[in-house]
Amino acid sequence: MDKTTAYKDPKLPAPLAVSIAADWAGHLKTISETDAETLVAAIRTLYPHDDLPVTIYRRVVLHFDRLSAGQIFAVFCKSLAESWPIPFAALAETYRVEALKRIEPTPEFTFVQRMAVRYLYDDVEVWAAFGYEGASVHLGGYIKRGFDDLDWLPKLPNDL
Amino acid sequence: MSRFETTDSDVIVIIGSGAGGGTLANELCQRGKKVVLLEAGSHLTTDDFVNDDWAAYEMLSWLDKRTATGTWRVAKDHPTTPSWHCKVVGGTTTHWSGCTYRFQADEMRARTVYGDIPGASLIDWPLRLEEIEPYYVLAERKMGVSRTNGLPALPANNNFKVMYWGAKRLGLSQISTGRHAINAVPYDGRPASIQDGFTVSGDKHGARWSTLTVEIPRALATGKLDLRPQSRAIRIEHNDAGEANAVMYVDAAGVTRRQAAAAVVLAGNCVESPRLLLNSASAKYPHGLANGYGHVGRHYLRHIIQTVWSIFEKPVNMHRGELMGGLIADFAAHDSTRGFAGGYYIELNAMGLPTTAAFLNPG
Numbered sequence: 142m143d144k145t146t147a148y149k150d151p152k153l154p155a156p157l158a159v160s161i162a163a164d165w166a167g168h169l170k171t172i173s174e175t176d177a178e179t180l181v182a183a184i185r186t187l188y189p190h191d192d193l194p195v196t197i198y199r200r201v202v203l204h205f206d207r208l209s210a211g212q213i214f215a216v217f218c219k220s221l222a223e224s225w226p227i228p229f230a231a232l233a234e235t236y237r238v239e240a241l242k243r244i245e246p247t248p249e250f251t252f253v254q255r256m257a258v259r260y261l262y263d264d265v266e267v268w269a270a271f272g273y274e275g276a277s278v279h280l281g282g283y284i285k286r287g288f289d290d291l292d293w294l295p296k297l298p299n300d301l
Numbered sequence: 302m303s304r305f306e307t308t309d310s311d312v313i314v315i316i317g318s319g320a321g322g323g324t325l326a327n328e329l330c331q332r333g334k335k336v337v338l339l340e341a342g343s344h345l346t347t348d349d350f351v352n353d354d355w356a357a358y359e360m361l362s363w364l365d366k367r368t369a370t371g372t373w374r375v376a377k378d379h380p381t382t383p384s385w386h387c388k389v390v391g392g393t394t395t396h397w398s399g400c401t402y403r404f405q406a407d408e409m410r411a412r413t414v415y416g417d418i419p420g421a422s423l424i425d426w427p428l429r430l431e432e433i434e435p436y437y438v439l440a441e442r443k444m445g446v447s448r449t450n451g452l453p454a455l456p457a458n459n460n461f462k463v464m465y466w467g468a469k470r471l472g473l474s475q476i477s478t479g480r481h482a483i484n485a486v487p488y489d490g491r492p493a494s495i496q497d498g499f500t501v502s503g504d505k506h507g508a509r510w511s512t513l514t515v516e517i518p519r520a521l522a523t524g525k526l527d528l529r530p531q532s533r534a535i536r537i538e539h540n541d542a543g544e545a546n547a548v549m550y551v552d553a554a555g556v557t558r559r560q561a562a563a564a565v566v567l568a569g570n571c572v573e574s575p576r577l578l579l580n581s582a583s584a585k586y587p588h589g590l591a592n593g594y595g596h597v598g599r600h601y602l603r604h605i606i607q608t609v610w611s612i613f614e615k616p617v618n619m620h621r622g623e624l625m626g627g628l629i630a631d632f633a634a635h636d637s638t639r640g641f642a643g644g645y646y647i648e649l650n651a652m653g654l655p656t657t658a659a660f661l662n663p664g
Contacts, residue, residue, distance in 0.1 A: 150352045150356065153351055258659055259655075259659070261658070262654050262657075262659075263354070263655045267654070271654050272618070273653060273654035274620065275352070275653070276351070276352035276353060277352055277495075277497045277499065277621075278495070278497045278499060278506050281495055282496045282497035283496045283497065283498060283622055284496040286621070287618060287621055288458045288459065288621040288622035289459060289462070290618075291459035291462050291463070291617060291618070294463065297457055297461075301454065301457065301476075301477060
């Protein structure tokens with residue numbers, strides 16, 4: 142399938158700029174660099190999309206940083222760190238899943254999980270990857286852009 | 302816009318500017334009555350609206366803290382936001398999908414037809430369907446409901462094609478694009494749908510009826526409406542005879558005010574209306590207003606839904622077009638052999654990716 146072009150509503154701010162460099166988390170205000178890497182690994186473990194670049198997951202953490210919920214994220218990361226003697230982000234996936242399952246009943250896990258869904262699937266790059274085209278009124282809707290172009294089923298009867 | 306004095310006891314005070322309150326405000330103003338319309342939310346316009354699931358949710362919704370308790374899934378998943386209403390001029394008509402059903406005759410006789418259901422406190426309506434049918438016709442004309450009053454159906458979209466052929470294969474027969482207060486053709490000053498898929502995000506295009514875009518502007522044009530946004534009603538007062546005669550509310554500046562009233566209409570949806578009735582307890586009505594039987598605030602019931610998602614090998618592009626453009630009515634009638642009360646519709650419901658992700662495993 143051709144890659145979809147997805148649109149954010151023109152009234153909304155542009156997506157947060159995210160760095161591909163190793164020091165991408167250096168400017169975070171409420172989350173430490175170590176915790177930022179832990180959070181990226183946790184979100185990617187919860188919602189693994191192999192074709193998405195790591196920058197997508199980093200952008201979720203940039204949104205987390207703006208929630209002023211540093212304490213919750215710190216508790217979340219600390220409890221993950223207690224699972225194994227090596228850093229969570231360096232663990233193989235099986236062990237990361239196990240560590241996450243261990244803290245699943247905690248409110249910190251619930252918060253991170255929900256906020257991950259909130260921001261990951263609200264990312265216009267993720268929309269494009271999933272084939273969701275997003276905002277449409279500024280483009281005239283879909284009435285001339287394929288709202289009824291599905292052609293792999295028989296034609297509908299006329300008397301509906 | 303007109304401004305009436307807070308001491309003007311000739312005004313009718315309506316609390317809530319949504320489907321009920323906004324519509325009644327216009328009807329009263331058209332008849333020359335003075336109306337003060339209190340709305341807790343802001344007065345946004347379609348220019349303010351955005352085509353974006355989350356941004357629209359945050360712009361339109363009632364996000365003041367509520368709490369949910371009990372064993373239902375919602376109490377676990379959404380303990381502080383258990384009910385999705387809007388807090389904005391136009392109320393939940395700004396978020397409404399436009400689906401426009403009618404009651405069926407049996408549903409007016411619930412106690413008789415369904416029998417005694419423990420804990421449900423069912424009664425029959427004191428009206429028969431035939432008595433309210435003329436008002437359905439009137440409402441459908443006002444809202445421009447598709448498939449009524451000679452108005453055409455909404456055209457079938459991609460998602461509908463999938464629903465239609467799936468339903469056909471199951472042997473179902475009552476399959477249509479449904480009835481919506483969304484224009485398939487220009488009507489009553491509003492444009493036809495451009496199949497944008499953002500009706501529930503405020504409906505920026507404006508093909509759907511709402512009190513924000515239809516009733517309230519017309520009421521304002523009469524000079525009889527005093528619309529007060531960001532004005533949260535906190536208490537309804539009454540006179541010695543027990544008749545409501547004033548509303549206490551907190552305005553945008555946080556100042557508590559008292560608006561006198563010839564009559565008070567409470568139209569605040571299913572959480573805030575009972576909250577206000579209960580919070581308006583007085584010496585005469587110690588259990589709150591309209592609560593002589595102790596049922597106010599009980600029997601909360603909104604949409605009961607079961608959701609089925611499907612993944613297809615070939616693209617559907619469900620987000621293109623009106624979101625709820627499909628309806629199967631084969632199971633709408635009550636059937637006692639099924640072992641539960643009432644019937645149900647199968648509705649098509651597309652969502653954007655953000656909402657799909659949030660509701661894939663919903664509460």
